Amino acid sequence: MTRSTASARPPGRPRSGVNAVVFAATLSTVNELGYAHATVDRIAAAAGVAKTTIYRRWPSKGALIVDCLLDAFGPMPQEGAGRAEFMSSAIHWIAAKISEPGVGDAFAGVFSDAVSDPALREVLSARLQDPYRLALQEALGEPENRVLFFIDVVVGTLLHRMGMTGEPMVDADVARLVEMVLPHFTDDADPA
Amino acid sequence: MTRSTASARPPGRPRSGVNAVVFAATLSTVNELGYAHATVDRIAAAAGVAKTTIYRRWPSKGALIVDCLLDAFGPMPQEGAGRAEFMSSAIHWIAAKISEPGVGDAFAGVFSDAVSDPALREVLSARLQDPYRLALQEALGEPENRVLFFIDVVVGTLLHRMGMTGEPMVDADVARLVEMVLPHFTDDADPA
DNA sequence: TTGGTATCGATACCTTTGGTAGCGAAACTA
DNA sequence: TAGTTTCGCTACCAAAGGTATCGATACCAA
Numbered sequence: 001m002t003r004s005t006a007s008a009r010p011p012g013r014p015r016s017g018v019n020a021v022v023f024a025a026t027l028s029t030v031n032e033l034g035y036a037h038a039t040v041d042r043i044a045a046a047a048g049v050a051k052t053t054i055y056r057r058w059p060s061k062g063a064l065i066v067d068c069l070l071d072a073f074g075p076m077p078q079e080g081a082g083r084a085e086f087m088s089s090a091i092h093w094i095a096a097k098i099s100e101p102g103v104g105d106a107f108a109g110v111f112s113d114a115v116s117d118p119a120l121r122e123v124l125s126a127r128l129q130d131p132y133r134l135a136l137q138e139a140l141g142e143p144e145n146r147v148l149f150f151i152d153v154v155v156g157t158l159l160h161r162m163g164m165t166g167e168p169m170v171d172a173d174v175a176r177l178v179e180m181v182l183p184h185f186t187d188d189a190d191p192a
Numbered sequence: 193m194t195r196s197t198a199s200a201r202p203p204g205r206p207r208s209g210v211n212a213v214v215f216a217a218t219l220s221t222v223n224e225l226g227y228a229h230a231t232v233d234r235i236a237a238a239a240g241v242a243k244t245t246i247y248r249r250w251p252s253k254g255a256l257i258v259d260c261l262l263d264a265f266g267p268m269p270q271e272g273a274g275r276a277e278f279m280s281s282a283i284h285w286i287a288a289k290i291s292e293p294g295v296g297d298a299f300a301g302v303f304s305d306a307v308s309d310p311a312l313r314e315v316l317s318a319r320l321q322d323p324y325r326l327a328l329q330e331a332l333g334e335p336e337n338r339v340l341f342f343i344d345v346v347v348g349t350l351l352h353r354m355g356m357t358g359e360p361m362v363d364a365d366v367a368r369l370v371e372m373v374l375p376h377f378t379d380d381a382d383p384a
Numbered sequence: 385t386t387g388g389t390a391t392c393g394a395t396a397c398c399t400t401t402g403g404t405a406g407c408g409a410a411a412c413t414a
Numbered sequence: 415t416a417g418t419t420t421c422g423c424t425a426c427c428a429a430a431g432g433t434a435t436c437g438a439t440a441c442c443a444a
Contacts, residue, residue, distance in 0.1 A: 009412095009413090010418090010419080011412080011413060011414090011417075011418050011419070012411085012412070012413085012417085012418040012419025012420065013410070013411040013412055013418075013419045013420040013421070014411075014412065014419085014420080015419090015420065015421095016411095016420080016421080034307070034308035034309075035307055035308040036305070036307075036308030036309065037308060039400080039401060039402080040401080040402065040403085041401080041402095049421095049422085050421070050422045050423065051403090051422095051423095052404085052405095052421085052422075052423080053420080053421065053422075055402090055403065055404080056420075056421090059403095060402080060403085061401095061402065061403090105307060105308070108304060108307040109304065109307050109308060111304060111352075111355050111356075112300060112301065112303065112304015112305065112307065112355070113228070113304065114355060114356075115226070115227055115228075115297060115300040115301050115304060115354070115355050115358075116226035116227040116228035116229060116297070116301060117226075117228065118358065121355075121356065121358060124356070125356055125357075129356065145365075149365055149368060151352075152349045152352045152353045152356070152361075152365075153345065153348075153349045153369070153372070155352055156345075156348035156349040156350070156351060156352025156353070157344045157345045157348040157349065158348070159348060159352065160303075160343075160344045160345075160347055160348025160351065160352075161344045161348070162307070163303050163304070163306060163307050163313075164306075164313065164316070164317055164321065164344070165317075166307075166310065166313060169344075173337075173341055173344075176341060176376075177345070179376065180345070180372060180373065180376040181372065183375070184368075184371065184372040201441095201442085202389090202390080203388075203389050203390070203441080203442060203443085204388085204389040204390025204391065204440085204441070204442085205389075205390050205391040205392075205439065205440040205441055206390085206391075206440075206441065207390090207391065207392095208391080208392075208440095228430095231429080231430055231431080232430080232431065232432085233430075233431095241392090241393085242392070242393045242394065243393095243394095243431095243432090244392085244393075244394080244395095244433090244434095245391080245392065245393075247431090247432065247433080248391075248392090251432095252431080252432085253430095253431070253432090
């Protein structure tokens with residue numbers, strides 16, 4: 001194929017590689033000022049970039065935050081011998097990620113924006129939740145509705161604690177969460 | 193005492209009894225337009241009241257929503273013979289309330305606003321969460337941190353489902369939530 | 385009846401913020 | 415050199431939370 005269809009480098013000035021800088025500036029700004037006060041203007045200034053450059057790459061602030069979270073989370077580690085170890089490590093992993101500076105605030109903030117914004121909710125569900133949901137479905141062999149319930153419990157609990165107290169959940173409570181969730185997903189073989 | 197200190201009816205024109213109308217207008221507007229688009233202007237118009245009247249009674253939109261939710265929730269029913277029945281009825285009660293039109297959206301919306309607003313977070317925690325937390329502590333004889341964990345799990349799960357899907361949690365999943373939470377709070381006697 | 389007080393609706397206004405438009409300059413290809 | 419796209423910059427718009435002001439109104443007390 002003679003460099004036929006895609007990825008033949010588009011014409012024009014290439015984009016500068018500042019995505020990582022923008023992501024870092026986003027998290028640090030959210031961490032310093034909170035989600036609502038982390039305006040696009042401030043994020044752009046912190047990144048040393050014009051606001052228009054950000055809107056040239058992301059269609060909305062919500063989309064920027066989602067991409068930033070995707071970059072911050074990265075792939076879910078597929079560790080653990082059995083089901084219990086796997087699920088326990090997954091819960092500890094997401095809890096640790098949400099505890100990182102700015103990540104929990106950004107997550108809770110974009111989540112709340114999505115409540116009133118169906119388009120953003122679609123982005124959040126498809127880009128951020130679905131990859132991990134599919135990985136969990138495959139790794140656990142559980143149907144979609146049970147995996148979605150698992151995500152609701154784990155992420156919902158962690159975000160509620162973050163939103164109500166402003167602080168991430170302490171390790172002891174994360175351990176309690178694991179103890180409560182695991183029996184429900186390892187004892188029986190899909191009773192309902 | 194000669195009507196000494198408090199509640200002797202303050203001077204001036206008394207406030208008209210439109211709080212209930214404003215609460216109803218708030219929930220219906222949030223239900224129709226979503227939290228972000230339910231502006232104070234629109235809520236006032238729906239209630240047939242001037243916007244300045246609303247800001248004369250509530251210091252912020254968040255405070256209005258919290259009062260509206262307090263009015264919508266009402267006191268938690270203290271039903272159930274044993275611990276299991278009591279906790280089960282409490283979970284079903286809050287799930288049903290969050291399913292009412294506008295209530296879930298308003299709850300998730302004010303919750304998310306609180307992430308970046310410590311003052312609003314304080315209002316939310318003290319006015320909305322604490323009464324139910326204290327009732328649960330007394331009814332269950334559990335320490336504060338365990339009751340807070342219980343609230344994080346139940347409310348967090350319900351709100352996460354609401355935020356991600358836009359729909360309240362179906363009864364079958366609420367039942368699963370009860371099945372998962374109850375053993376963790378009824379089997380052992382405070383191991384940690 | 386008169387004065388004091390606080391609420392009412394209405395209007396105008398301020399500030400912040402997400403998002404857009406237009407411009408000249410720069411970077412890259414052909 | 416021509417063409418294309420991104421860059422930073424400035425100006426701008428619209429929506430929304432919140433405030434200030436003003437005349438009118440409802441209530442109490444003297």
